[in-house]
Amino acid sequence: xxxxxxKTTTGLTMTKQMNIVMDQRAVIRGDFAPGDGKDVLRIxxxxxxxxxxxxxxxxxxxxxxxxxxxxxxxxxxxxxxLPQFEIEIRNGNHAGYIRxxxxxxxxxxxxxxxxxxxxxxxxxxxxxxxxxxxxHRIIDNLIFGTGTAVTVNVVLGAFNTIISGNALVCxxxxxxxxxxxxxxxxxxL
Numbered sequence: 001x002x003x004x005x006x007k008t009t010t011g012l013t014m015t016k017q018m019n020i021v022m023d024q025r026a027v028i029r030g031d032f033a034p035g036d037g038k039d040v041l042r043i044x045x046x047x048x049x050x051x052x053x054x055x056x057x058x059x060x061x062x063x064x065x066x067x068x069x070x071x072x073x074x075x076x077x078x079x080x081x082l083p084q085f086e087i088e089i090r091n092g093n094h095a096g097y098i099r100x101x102x103x104x105x106x107x108x109x110x111x112x113x114x115x116x117x118x119x120x121x122x123x124x125x126x127x128x129x130x131x132x133x134x135x136h137r138i139i140d141n142l143i144f145g146t147g148t149a150v151t152v153n154v155v156l157g158a159f160n161t162i163i164s165g166n167a168l169v170c171x172x173x174x175x176x177x178x179x180x181x182x183x184x185x186x187x188x189l
Contacts, residue, residue, distance in 0.1 A: 001026040001061060011038040011069070017045055017054070022061025022092070032069030034097065039074040040065055043087065056087045064095035065120075072096040072117075077106030085109050095119070100126040100145075108158075109135040118145040122172060125151035129180075133158045144169040153178040163188065 003025035011030060014020075020041075022028075030040035040063050043056070063072045072094040075087055090113040094100050100117040103110055112127060119126040124147035129136055132154055139162065143149040149168040152161055152175065159182040167189045168174035177183050 001028070005029060007031055008040065011040055011042060013042045013044060015044060017056060019057040019059075021057065021059045024060050024091075026061040028061065028063045030065045030069050030072075032065060032067070032097070034068040036068060038069040039071040040069065040096075041073045042071075043073070043075045044077060054085045058087070058089045058092065060091050062093040062095075064093070065097040067097065069097045071099045071102045073101045074099075074104065075102065075107050075110065076104035087111075088113065090114050092116075095145075096124075096126075097121060098124045099128045100143075102128040102130055103132040103136060105131045106133070108133040111137040111139065112141060113137070113139045114141065116142045116144075118143070119147040119170075120145060122146045125149070125176070126170060127151070129154055129161065131155055134160055136161045138163045138166060140165040142167045142169075146171045148172045148176045149174045151176045151178065152180045152183055154180040157181075160184075162186075 001022040003023040005027045032038045088111045093116045095118040117126045126143045127150045129152045149170040161183045163185045
């Protein structure tokens, strides 16, 4: 995406494996009503090449909800029994109304690195690991807002979540672990 403001009232859904590289001045804005449950960018690979979704990149720019909706970025595999692996979100500014970034069912080994991420609703999470599996890395981000910075609620048996080197400035707390083993929380401010 080149520099500019791109507005959506329905949200964008990625069903094929691809990278999104945005100019730092590019903005994707979701204009949604509160409570409508829409995501600005939903990644839900339905027929990935090679049997699963791997090695995807979302880099640069800003993705945010403007006063309503759900997530800025929602990664899920609800439409497929195939997992999604190794998605990296880096060097961007992302703000959701309920959640900034959510990783859901069937999602493993993803990285959020060097981003500014926020949430605008108390009781929500800027980054939500919501029923996903192993090996998530949340590294060197500025995470802020009215909710919780990071909520970890991974499936039973999932392990090795790393939350490291972040500035966590949220009114409801830094990290909430509901379920997960070997959650490493280190060197955060």
